[in-house]
């Protein structure tokens with residue numbers, strides 16, 4: 001039997017989240033094929049073919065698949081249904097949009113955001129903002145999963161899988177049309193793959209202060225920048241920096257939470273980090289309960305000092 | 311245009327959940343239940359579209375236990391016109407919810423369905439997408455801005471790299487994200503009025519939907535806790551520990 005992994009990419013390069021999904025589904029024990037769908041995605045397909053554990057890469061190259069729109073992407077995956085038992089994607093904004101559609105059209109109940117593979121049909125997943133972990137078993141003919149990539153290490157490189165074109169006949173995107181992207185330009189590492197994350201909360205007080213004290217520390221550490229929901233809602237940081245139950249889930253080697261109280265919804269997105277540092281001037285802040293190192297201090301004093309010490 | 315909004319009754323977001331010691335699930339006895347926060351955002355958006363003259367009627371639907379009536383009354387108190395409760399005591403998976411709501415859609419004929427992007431209990435993030443697929447409609451997930459004209463909805467979406475704007479052919483399903491709006495509170499007079507607004511009761515069987523679970527829950531456990539850490543007295547001590555003890559710098 002075979003698992004089909006939907007590759008995650010931005011139209012130019014393969015996201016390293018796909019390597020993590022490949023590593024996760026390798027534990028199922030089936031052959032692994034990767035589907036690269038988009039327009040002019042030959043280079044991305046070559047990257048996917050290098051992932052260890054992948055035996056074939058399917059390429060669907062057509063303008064209708066540009067911009068990762070959910071409807072044509074779903075139609076494509078469903079057209080391949082007969083060849084596969086299991087369908088998997090990273091729990092990214094594309095995977096989350098597409099896979100439930102795929103599941104519904106195959107009459108399967110999706111298992112979202114798995115953090116472990118127990119067997120071919122049994123997985124672990126968090127519920128209630130990670131306050132409980134369920135072990136669940138699918139009884140459906142087709143199994144559809146999304147993978148919480150923070151829980152897996154990426155597959156290594158070195159394979160040379162066969163690359164094969166698949167039919168894109170009849171795929172159209174007349175239900176939804178792409179208008180524009182406002183993708184944040186920054187030189188920093190991606191939140192979901194960064195080794196170090198510096199994160200700011202409401203305690204920063206303004207977008208200017210966020211830039212002034214968080215970014216220099218992040219730059220020194222070559223870190224990604226995260227934020228709490230409160231910081232994003234208040235306009236201190238863009239939406240794609242939000243870490244938490246309803247934002248991104250991260251597990252870097254080092255997570256530095258500054259001016260973040262530690263609400264369960266925030267912890268849900270970062271509590272699997274290897275080392276957690278909290279900087280907060282309220283010594284009762286719940287974030288200290290999960291921090292490995294807590295510094296009770298005004299962040300406007302501590303962060304510039306930290307920047308100098310590094 | 312008629313708008314259908316889905317709502318779910320869930321444990322209040324402020325409650326610390328308790329995992330039953332025998333692995334059977336979450337202890338739901340005597341905990342505060344509320345409307346899923348994303349559903350409040352969905353209702354608010356529908357109401358604003360009605361106030362702007364784009365929508366003519368806002369119908370709310372919930373699939374759940376008898377007590378979900380309270381949640382629907384809250385939606386009515388916020389300003390929704392009518393409610394439909396599809397009553398069942400089963401734990402209904404998103405796929406079955408989507409099938410039931412599809413049945414409701416076939417009776418009600420809305421042009422727009424607004425669904426919360428995820429329920430904060432099972433954190434599935436599936437129902438809106440499944441509903442859209444089953445109906446063969448367009449979908450706009452994780453909306454942070456919605457504009458409607460006669461033929462299409464323009465939706466700005468919160469995606470991993472920032473924002474994406476797409477146009478959806480109507481009818482469509484939109485799922486709501488946190489930044490779409492700030493939901494209103496129901497006023498006391500509106501809470502009183504909501505008690506008299508129409509609420510229709512149905513059952514999954516009325517829509518020929520089997521709610522039997524497809525996913526077997528084998529075990530529910532607490533996550534591994536973190537070891538408690540230490541307080542450091544200064545930035546210098548912090549840097550020293552990160553370098554020499556944790557080895558992460």
Ligand SMILES: Cc1cc2nc3c(=O)[nH]c(=O)nc-3n(C[C@H](O)[C@H](O)[C@H](O)COP(=O)(O)OP(=O)(O)OC[C@H]3O[C@@H](n4cnc5c(N)ncnc54)[C@H](O)[C@@H]3O)c2cc1C
Nearest residue numbers: 201202203228229230244245246247259261265266281299
């Ligand atoms: C449906 C739903 C989904 C949610 N999803 C998320 C999510 O994904 N991610 C998320 O983060 N939240 C989420 N939340 C929100 C969450 O409940 C909290 O409201 C939020 O995390 C609080 O952000 P904060 O810690 O920045 O702000 P606050 O709780 O206000 O904390 C600010 C902290 O800054 C400290 N501080 C202030 N000034 C200073 C200073 N000068 N120096 C040092 N410290 C200072 C204070 O002591 C305080 O601890 C969600 C909520 C709901 C209802």
